[in-house]
Amino acid sequence: MMEYRSTAAWMRTFATLLAAAATLGLGACGGGSGAPNNPNEPGPVIPAALQVLPAVSTAYAGVPATLTVTGGVPPYRAFSSNPSILPVSQAVAGDTVLLLGNVVLGDTAVSITVQDAVGTPVTAQVVVKPAPLLPNLITIKPNTDCPAGNLCAGGTGTASVVVTGPGGAGIPGRQVRFDVITGSFAIQSSDPAQPLVQTLTVVSDQFGNAVVGIAIPVGAVTQIATIRATDVTTGNQVTGQFTIQQITSGAAILSMIPSGNTTITGPLKDVCSAGVRVNFYIFGGTPPYDVKVPFPDAVFLNGVPVLTNGGGFTVTTNGSCFTTMPFSVTD
Structure with missing residues (x-):
């Protein structure tokens, strides 16, 4: 009987251990909210791929330009492969890399590498070109309908600039915008519906000449007028002034x-x-x-x-x- 009781005690102890093990197993397998393997819990956020846009671009010497950074993990850092030609600030302000190329004699390729906060790099290619130059004045020529030799009330004339490269040769095919700044005059347009305009873009000819016609209203008084020419691609511009002379009955009025x-x-x-x-x-x-x-x-x-x-x-x-x-x- 003693042996029987001993066996029964052992079995009770074993059953207790099994029950405890079952309890521990249930505790380990349960699925309360916040458990690491909860299928409803969103996974970690993966940042978008780091990019620099545009990936290939053109910058003109002395003319500001920008690159835009997207994706990756900010903040960003930027590096230039040729800082003497195209320096950049290593600490990127927000998502914009500012570019300002130095003077070059010919097209020069520069790599701009941007690195995000975890060290992921991406590179953009920038070609720095010599900036087309505008002269320091706009040439104004009156037509023969002004007796005094100046642009006059009711008369016409031309305004012109020469777009040149670093060597002084004219550059054809450049878009140049002319704008009326002050004065009683207009720019002549080839559009029959709007023959006189305040702004007009033309293309330089084979010698680099960009020319527009200008017209003065009949009632214009003697005054100084201002016109501006801008190279559309680079933003280089020049402003010129000219005199409009009042004319009555073909005679110049003392003014x-x-x-x-x-x-x-x-x-x-x-x-x-x-x-x-x-x-x-x-x-x-x-x-x-x-x-x-x-x-x-x-x-x-x-x-x-x-x-x-x-x-x-x-x-x-x-x-x-x-x-x-x-x-x-x-x-």
């Missing part, structure tokens, strides 16, 4: 620019102006022109009499105080 009132003030409330120069230009009538002021000692007049049409004179303040100083011009 002066700037017209109207010119205001000059002293440096302090009770101190009058001294040493300030204002240039005036006379057109029309019959030169030479005589200029007179009612108080000759109150200002200095230089360049009087004016000997030619379109010639100028200078009024310089000398410290005298006055409220109004009219002056007359006689041809």
Whole structure:
């Protein structure tokens, strides 16, 4: 009987161990929320592939350009294979790599490598080209419908620039945009529905010449007008000024620019102006022109009499105080 009881005790102990093992097994296999192998739990986020766009591009010397970074793990770093030609900032601002190429004599290929925060690299190819140059002025030529030799009211003319390369040779096929900035004139268009426009893009010819026609309305008064030419690809631009002369019945009207009132003030409330120069230009009538002021000692007049049409004179303040100083011009 003792042996029987001992066996029974052992069996009870074994059953208890089995029950405990079963409990431990159930605890390990259960599927409460938040368990590592929950099939409903989203997996880790995989970033999009790192890219630099455009992958192949052209930059012009001295003209700002950009590359855009997408994907990967920000922040990004950038490196240039030729910093002397195309330097870049190593720390990328947001997703934009700023480019500003230095002067080159010919097309120069440069690799820009961008690396994300985990070290993944990607490379873009940039070709740095010499920037086409515009002259420092716009050539304005009146047609023969202006008797005074200047662009005139009711007349026409041309505005032109020459697009050149670093060696000075003209570059054909460049798009150049002309814009009216100030003045009473318009650019002639080949569009019958809109023959006169404020902006027009043309293509340079085989010699690099870009030319537009300009037209002045009949009622235009004597004034200085401003026109601008821009190389569309690079953004290089030049601004020029020209004179429009008032014409009535085929004769140039005696006129002066700037017209109207010119205001000059002293440096302090009770101190009058001294040493300030204002240039005036006379057109029309019959030169030479005589200029007179009612108080000759109150200002200095230089360049009087004016000997030619379109010639100028200078009024310089000398410290005298006055409220109004009219002056007359006689041809």
